[in-house]
Amino acid sequence: MIYLDNSATTLWKPKEVSDEIINALKTLGNSDRGAHETTLMASRTIYNTREELARLFNIDNPLNIAFTSNATEALNIAIFGILNSGDHVITTVCEHNSVLRPLYQKEKENVEISFLPIDKLGNICYENLDEYYKPNTKAIIVTHASNVVGNVTDLKKISDFAKLHNLILIVDAAQTVGVLPIDVKELGIDVLCFSGHKGLLGPQGTGGIYVNPKVKIRPLKVGGSGIESYSKNQPLSMPTLLEAGTLNGHGIAGLYGALQYLKKQGIEKLHQSEMKLANMFYQGLKDVPNITFYGDYQAQNRVPIVSLNINNIDSQLVSDWLFEDYGICVRAGAHCAPLMHKALGTILQGVVRFSFSHSNTEQEVELAIKAVKELAKQNET
Amino acid sequence: MRPKVDCFIITFDTTSHAIAMEKYCKEHQIKGRLIPVPATISAGCGICWKMTEEDYMSNQSQIQKIDYKEIHYIKL
Structure with a gap:
């Protein structure tokens, strides 16, 4: 068999991934739930993975990264958590349904959407960006690379435009994490949504979202947090704000193994x-x-x-x-x-x-x- | 009744902040450990960093660099 479907998921994973998962399956308790050794082991593994991701994306504070089950969940958190009725958002025709479907849902709640077109080669048309700006434009959501044709978005151009109009730049990096260098500061990315099982070489069921602390975001789900249990509301501090429920500690351990491999290579x-x-x-x-x-x-x-x-x-x-x-x-x-x-x-x-x-x-x-x-x-x- | 001793308790906004504290203390050879937050400080879950009075006093300046919520001096 010849596997050439790596944009869907990478089939080959480094040995570090399975080693970490097996070790985690035998040793990790539920992270952030108490202070005995097995729960702390889980919390430490997850924290170390946040640190590795922060290093990879040049993020100052690892706690501004929340784990999700995939890029789709991260994008849903971003779109439902940032856009409000009456907002306008700019996106592109290159987007995956993980961006489009949440946006169409928001459209029913009075969010306006504009789509940047592409040229014959599938490149986004950046020339007339300014024409898309409206006084109520809140964010611009772009894929970092097309999952259909492999063209890479010129994030610098998009980021300059976002900065000029004070827009929130949300990037779908499903196809580029672990493949292309991503520096959130240099590229002016406010929200980075990514999967762990493609270019990062981690297991399925892993992904994450980085949120610039300046961006106000609501959680998509609320529930168990291991802290402030008598409060009726989800704790407001990141990453707990976006991480209700038990995290995929075993999968995140595997992702840690993958990040070690990527760092080495x-x-x-x-x-x-x-x-x-x-x-x-x-x-x-x-x-x-x-x-x-x-x-x-x-x-x-x-x-x-x-x-x-x-x-x-x-x-x-x-x-x-x-x-x-x-x-x-x-x-x-x-x-x-x-x-x-x-x-x-x-x-x-x-x-x-x-x-x-x-x-x-x-x-x-x-x-x-x-x-x-x-x-x-x-x-x- | 188990005898109580004076200690310093440092609390955090989230459990992840507490784990960051543990890592920081390990790197800087600051003694202490993570324990469940005592109900006298905050009822309902969470973890905090417990230190002896002596360890706290000798590392006070480094502890100030950490992103913590509150510091309590209590008998536990």
């Missing part, structure tokens, strides 16, 4: 190696006449995604042939990004997305090139 080095594989794949197929590519493959900064279609064949069928005949795992269809497909003109056909990891090999890429060439040949007309 260096994410720049890992990114270079996965981009080499993605480029090799693109170069191997770019001249095949009946293949259409989606995305800006000349861009310097990309995430390792190559999306394509063969003629006008249903992308789902192509993905099934790839698996059935070659054992290649890819993702086809809409990738939970309906507006992106509308803009690309691929609503019906979808696209076949190949997403690479540093754990893939050149031999696997060669086999994938051969497979796509054969399918393209079989379906020339």
Whole structure:
């Protein structure tokens, strides 16, 4: 089997992840619930993971990071916790449903939404940003990289615009954490939403949200906190404000292991190696006449995604042939990004997305090139 | 009845702040430990940092650098 669906979740995890999880399963109590050794062990593990994440994203205070079960939960917290009736928000057509669906919910509560369009290569059109600003604009929500075409957002441009108009910049970093360097201060990110199981190489069920202390945010869920138990309200201090209920201590321990691995390897080095594989794949197929590519493959900064279609064949069928005949795992269809497909003109056909990891090999890429060439040949007309 | 001794109790906004305190104290060789918050200080859960009077007095200036909520001098 050749796994090329790393944008959905990375299949390969470092040994540090399973080691930490197994150790945690045997030793961790419920974090923040009492002061005996097993609960403290859990709290310490979770705190150490916050510290590692803070280091990775250049966040001053690790306690401004709350853990979530995934990027979707983090984005829901951000959107429901910051936007109010009467607010206007700017976003892009590149967004995943984890941004769009919470926004559509808020739209029913009188939140206005504007969408930045994309050009033919799938890049966000930044030229007329100012035209989207309104006196009631409160925030701008952007993905750091498209999960459909792999184009990276110019966060500096967006951040300058946000600063100019005093907007809250919310970034969906599901596709970029552990892949691209993220410095919340340099990029002016107020709220960073991320998953732990993709580029960070941690287990599923992990994710998080960083909130700049200047941003006022309401919790999405309230409940057990281990403190202020006689208060009717959720404690207001971060991270407890956003962390009602028992945290996924075992998963977070695994994420800690993953962060140790990333620190040792260096994410720049890992990114270079996965981009080499993605480029090799693109170069191997770019001249095949009946293949259409989606995305800006000349861009310097990309995430390792190559999306394509063969003629006008249903992308789902192509993905099934790839698996059935070659054992290649890819993702086809809409990738939970309906507006992106509308803009690309691929609503019906979808696209076949190949997403690479540093754990893939050149031999696997060669086999994938051969497979796509054969399918393209079989379906020339 | 277990005999009571004088001690210093440092409380925090959240449990995570208390864990940060423990880490800080370990790094700076400041003695003490995390215990459940006594009901006389605040009823209902939470953890706090307990120190002897001697340890508190000799590390007062470093403790002031920490993000704590309150400091109590009580018999426990």
